[in-house]
Amino acid sequence: MDLDDRRRQVPNIVVSRLPLYLRALTHLADRGQAVTSSLELGRTLSISPAQIRKDLSYFGEFGKQGMGYEVDRLIRALSRILQLDRSWDVALIGAGHLGTAIAHYAGFTNRGFRITAVFDAEPSKVGQRLGRLTVRPMDDLETWLARSRVGLAIVAVPASAAQEVTDRLVRAGIKAILNYAPINLEVPPEVRIHHIDPLIGLQAMTYYL
Amino acid sequence: MDLDDRRRQVPNIVVSRLPLYLRALTHLADRGQAVTSSLELGRTLSISPAQIRKDLSYFGEFGKQGMGYEVDRLIRALSRILQLDRSWDVALIGAGHLGTAIAHYAGFTNRGFRITAVFDAEPSKVGQRLGRLTVRPMDDLETWLARSRVGLAIVAVPASAAQEVTDRLVRAGIKAILNYAPINLEVPPEVRIHHIDPLIGLQAMTYYL
């Protein structure tokens, strides 16, 4: 079994927890803590210690019996596993209020995601500055993507335009999309898509109120 | 078994899918479609038809054999189940780029979530207009919440301030929080919390690239 086979075998839900572990570990490192345990991590994340150990065991052995995990070492290991030990160029589509907030969000840059271009269909928006960037016309999307190293895109356009924008991104070879538009986008199976819809979260909470 | 018992029994994961069904149904209704089936809904949402039928069966019978589901009727039923057949007042904490984008987001208002106050700790922000609203000082938070009908809050402050803000909201009686700060907030078990962190989504996708 080679690395790719092992990779394919890891359940999706396990992969989706790794960023949570990474965030908690980074938080510990910021506070100057050098060592942690599955018990401690589990408590801060409301995840059972057994599950954390099991999740990590898909990728190797990162701890020491009786000692726990070196925070820095585990951060490096998880970063490598998630391919975060490199920088990712990201294209942002949409320069409205939401796009503006995303463009200014420092959290991306600090963690290896660099927004390298912003596009908008609105002529009045084109040419405006957004932090370090200048808004480009949507017509330039394909040409620009072909010349860039961008592998991910963030969709922050109105729901009515989101599917068309997505189709263009997919045709241009984008393989991962973070979607802020409140609709279910259709993409081919090889394209990863992650939805961010605040309404979905709110609506699930009101059930319990 | 009374209604409350039945309510408690429904798995969390089932509840979390109901807003997705609602969104897909609303989309169908907007396009003028009157009837749908678990097969059609499943295809648009990438969920098996059996699962949709099973999920709905926790709450009653909403379809007709051989016919499917009346879109409007199912929308009304799900809205009632999720308590969306009323309006919810929401407090927004944080008037930075993200808070501004949230305050302007029409999607909330259209779906029964009304942001009725915005708070910020920054004196330069206080008094500024944000759409229909005026930014209030953080000092007024408790007094204002006590007088309002607000049941939910949106946290859009920097990570460093998020736990303190959350503690104040919880003490003031808020029972559901939508958190945009990129940290794991601790809340008592009776308080619902939903996290929105774009980085988590991006980081799970890079694994597969």
Place this chain on the structure above:
DNA sequence: TAGATTGTTAATCGATTAACAATC
């Protein structure tokens, strides 16, 4: 060494799916 905590196996738990009788 004694104590602690990992990595891993086996058991348990819960969620998903297949299948089909009921029925529109």
Place this chain on the structure above:
DNA sequence: TAGATTGTTAATCGATTAACAATC
């Protein structure tokens, strides 16, 4: 009636947890 699709049961699948030997 024939065809279609629901609601529901039972079977399957997969994820979580308990337990413990290994070992730092």
